[in-house]
Amino acid sequence: MTAEGSPDRADAPAPGLSIDAARLEESIRALATIGAYEDESTGLVGVRRVALTDEDAAGRRQVIEWMEAAGLRVAVDAIGNVFAERPGLDPSLAPVMVGSHIDSVPTGGAYDGVLGVLGGLEVVRTLDDRGVATRRPIVLAFFTDEEGCRFGTDMLGSAVATGRIPLDEAYALRDAAGTTVRDELSRIGFLGDEPIGARRPHAYLECHIEQGPVLGGAGHDVGVVTGVQAIAWYEVTFRGRSAHAGTTPTSYRRDAGLSAARVNVALRELVDSGRYGELRATMGVVRPHPGVVNVVPGRVTATIDLRNPDDGAMEAAERDVRALLAARGEEDGVEVTWRRTARTAMVPFDGAVMDRIDAAAAARGLRRTRLLSGAGHDAQEWARVAPAAMVFVPGEHDGISHNPREHSTREQCANGVNVLLDVVRRIADDGPLGRDGGEP
Amino acid sequence: MTAEGSPDRADAPAPGLSIDAARLEESIRALATIGAYEDESTGLVGVRRVALTDEDAAGRRQVIEWMEAAGLRVAVDAIGNVFAERPGLDPSLAPVMVGSHIDSVPTGGAYDGVLGVLGGLEVVRTLDDRGVATRRPIVLAFFTDEEGCRFGTDMLGSAVATGRIPLDEAYALRDAAGTTVRDELSRIGFLGDEPIGARRPHAYLECHIEQGPVLGGAGHDVGVVTGVQAIAWYEVTFRGRSAHAGTTPTSYRRDAGLSAARVNVALRELVDSGRYGELRATMGVVRPHPGVVNVVPGRVTATIDLRNPDDGAMEAAERDVRALLAARGEEDGVEVTWRRTARTAMVPFDGAVMDRIDAAAAARGLRRTRLLSGAGHDAQEWARVAPAAMVFVPGEHDGISHNPREHSTREQCANGVNVLLDVVRRIADDGPLGRDGGEP
Numbered sequence: 079m080t081a082e083g084s085p086d087r088a089d090a091p092a093p094g095l096s097i098d099a100a101r102l103e104e105s106i107r108a109l110a111t112i113g114a115y116e117d118e119s120t121g122l123v124g125v126r127r128v129a130l131t132d133e134d135a136a137g138r139r140q141v142i143e144w145m146e147a148a149g150l151r152v153a154v155d156a157i158g159n160v161f162a163e164r165p166g167l168d169p170s171l172a173p174v175m176v177g178s179h180i181d182s183v184p185t186g187g188a189y190d191g192v193l194g195v196l197g198g199l200e201v202v203r204t205l206d207d208r209g210v211a212t213r214r215p216i217v218l219a220f221f222t223d224e225e226g227c228r229f230g231t232d233m234l235g236s237a238v239a240t241g242r243i244p245l246d247e248a249y250a251l252r253d254a255a256g257t258t259v260r261d262e263l264s265r266i267g268f269l270g271d272e273p274i275g276a277r278r279p280h281a282y283l284e285c286h287i288e289q290g291p292v293l294g295g296a297g298h299d300v301g302v303v304t305g306v307q308a309i310a311w312y313e314v315t316f317r318g319r320s321a322h323a324g325t326t327p328t329s330y331r332r333d334a335g336l337s338a339a340r341v342n343v344a345l346r347e348l349v350d351s352g353r354y355g356e357l358r359a360t361m362g363v364v365r366p367h368p369g370v371v372n373v374v375p376g377r378v379t380a381t382i383d384l385r386n387p388d389d390g391a392m393e394a395a396e397r398d399v400r401a402l403l404a405a406r407g408e409e410d411g412v413e414v415t416w417r418r419t420a421r422t423a424m425v426p427f428d429g430a431v432m433d434r435i436d437a438a439a440a441a442r443g444l445r446r447t448r449l450l451s452g453a454g455h456d457a458q459e460w461a462r463v464a465p466a467a468m469v470f471v472p473g474e475h476d477g478i479s480h481n482p483r484e485h486s487t488r489e490q491c492a493n494g495v496n497v498l499l500d501v502v503r504r505i506a507d508d509g510p511l512g513r514d515g516g517e518p
Numbered sequence: 519m520t521a522e523g524s525p526d527r528a529d530a531p532a533p534g535l536s537i538d539a540a541r542l543e544e545s546i547r548a549l550a551t552i553g554a555y556e557d558e559s560t561g562l563v564g565v566r567r568v569a570l571t572d573e574d575a576a577g578r579r580q581v582i583e584w585m586e587a588a589g590l591r592v593a594v595d596a597i598g599n600v601f602a603e604r605p606g607l608d609p610s611l612a613p614v615m616v617g618s619h620i621d622s623v624p625t626g627g628a629y630d631g632v633l634g635v636l637g638g639l640e641v642v643r644t645l646d647d648r649g650v651a652t653r654r655p656i657v658l659a660f661f662t663d664e665e666g667c668r669f670g671t672d673m674l675g676s677a678v679a680t681g682r683i684p685l686d687e688a689y690a691l692r693d694a695a696g697t698t699v700r701d702e703l704s705r706i707g708f709l710g711d712e713p714i715g716a717r718r719p720h721a722y723l724e725c726h727i728e729q730g731p732v733l734g735g736a737g738h739d740v741g742v743v744t745g746v747q748a749i750a751w752y753e754v755t756f757r758g759r760s761a762h763a764g765t766t767p768t769s770y771r772r773d774a775g776l777s778a779a780r781v782n783v784a785l786r787e788l789v790d791s792g793r794y795g796e797l798r799a800t801m802g803v804v805r806p807h808p809g810v811v812n813v814v815p816g817r818v819t820a821t822i823d824l825r826n827p828d829d830g831a832m833e834a835a836e837r838d839v840r841a842l843l844a845a846r847g848e849e850d851g852v853e854v855t856w857r858r859t860a861r862t863a864m865v866p867f868d869g870a871v872m873d874r875i876d877a878a879a880a881a882r883g884l885r886r887t888r889l890l891s892g893a894g895h896d897a898q899e900w901a902r903v904a905p906a907a908m909v910f911v912p913g914e915h916d917g918i919s920h921n922p923r924e925h926s927t928r929e930q931c932a933n934g935v936n937v938l939l940d941v942v943r944r945i946a947d948d949g950p951l952g953r954d955g956g957e958p
Contacts, residue, residue: 325730
């Protein structure tokens, strides 16, 4: 492992070729026009391309058009994942897969997921421009509903493709309007015919924006991602009693909104206690019912998002959050029920792939560091079936993301995608992966 | 003033006639079918007849049909208030007005407002059945948008009719979809041609459910309402920064949802402090934006409903709530802005009218008490232009209201409306009102 931030490494491969940074930027800009919306809270134009909506479908068709224009063979699997293959010199070899997603949160930016997909496309375009062939095929992929904010389960497409979530279970998930994943896949024309699990890559790579302040704050050009922290999502329902806000004495109230508020405050206290390491906790959804000014809320639906880089600390936090919910209900005379809608353990990435990323960054003279991802990514699903790792790119404004202010500069994007290019080439031409895997 | 609960009073008028309790119940039941909905949180059928919706319009047409069947002359004023007049023996005298409302909250019951309107109708029907004439005309009225949960201002119709809110200001109010009061009045056919302020009654009476636990808890049959407590409504906006729930370190967050939750918790602490007398505080609306599981809310819109029977304590509470909002914003790095959407001072009712209610209840042998209203009512607006008071009827389940469980028994309703009948007759046949107003 290299020292943090030191751009020196003698045994790294020479870069040879570099991507067209302007072309990459232009592709990102063009895709951002699909699902563009005026964001009232920032005054900026953001991206709203929520999974399996018409906007997502339009984005998918645009990327497929670009893939086909680059000569790739496109296939869609039964959960709507899109795979585009560039043949290798030896068709008997498993491919190197480069992937990410193009769906967004309702208030998203232009880079989240998109950088990995269009960065992968730029890698293919660069190889084509220079007539470079690789021994292994390269598969460029984007996966269905990575964000999970519509159907409640994130990394859905890659989780199905790699066997964590059964297809039938994924099909049956419903959005708030009661529409199923299967019906929406069918409606937008992405209920594909490639069987689930048909792709088992030699290695999986993903370039993504960091979505946090670490790289930018320390002046790093790229990050070598060592894994993804543990994630747990809860949907919590508070059932009290709706009542007139003017006439109901305080002692008679069973205010579901107040209970939810107390839980939100208590979650921050848990985080600040330091007892759960680097726990992060967020209540992103709060829906009081009936939700009018003069009625004490009788029912509230809320969500809790917990993250932790340490599996043990995460388990302790989950246990204590559930105890907190039970105690809250008891004390407030409110029935509190919860359902865990997502749970992934900490996922470590592959050491050999990380080393190659590190070496490529070093050879390009880039300042780099190793860091754990705070967000979930498709790579954590593919890590179950193939050696996988990620390249992170810093973002402006403390790496703000899931927000129209999300922005990485042309140079920041180019650094990450050049590293992706180098590592894809290297692994696609290599023999077996491994720290002593036949390389110089 | 009589002692609480003592059903003895020698100088009260003899009741003479009584209403048809079964007919009253049947009218209430029939009106409740208009806007009926299946309430998922209680499993009951509730009433959703929100002001100026199609359901409200259908309810209005039904009540007008009944009014006309009872021979009343119906007029609609420019804010959609409906007035139905039963002539008196002396047309030169100002009428006794009996009123309330038929609009509901989105999760309402069958009695709120309706008891006063259909109770008034039952008074007229009873007088008609027995061929009883009164010296003064009787005007039965229902007023537009008493609840205020759609356009943000309660008691709207009666406030306009009695001069507190200018007509143009009321017309311009918008609901969440941006539709104005005037457009909706016009759309549902209730933009009437009677000029505002044409009715100045000799006295105003309103029978209403208590919507609280006091009468039922102490075993009283009816309440003599002494006034309405002060009310203040605020719409509060918290502007932080939306950010990724997984990647954004806690120290970088400006979580608008957490700030709103802290305010909700602090409001209850203010109430529990006892420093503001009998303050009640409710946060009925909380709308985080974007409102998805993995995004720290960047903006929250919330409402605060404050009530206090004491004007001085209310002013102190409002001052401290505003200071709390400012301090919260400062401490959390969140911009907190507020707008006061409603404010009424404590309204005392007329002593002479209260005495007549008390006397009528005593003559019927009903257990009664005097109490202040926790909720706002149309009567508080009419109290500005005429001697006014209210009769309260207890409700089951601690007087729960704004909920499908809202229920007063046939007997409870009949007690209140019989008192209304007696007082309407008495005042409609009286000379000037007053404690020494020419009565025995």
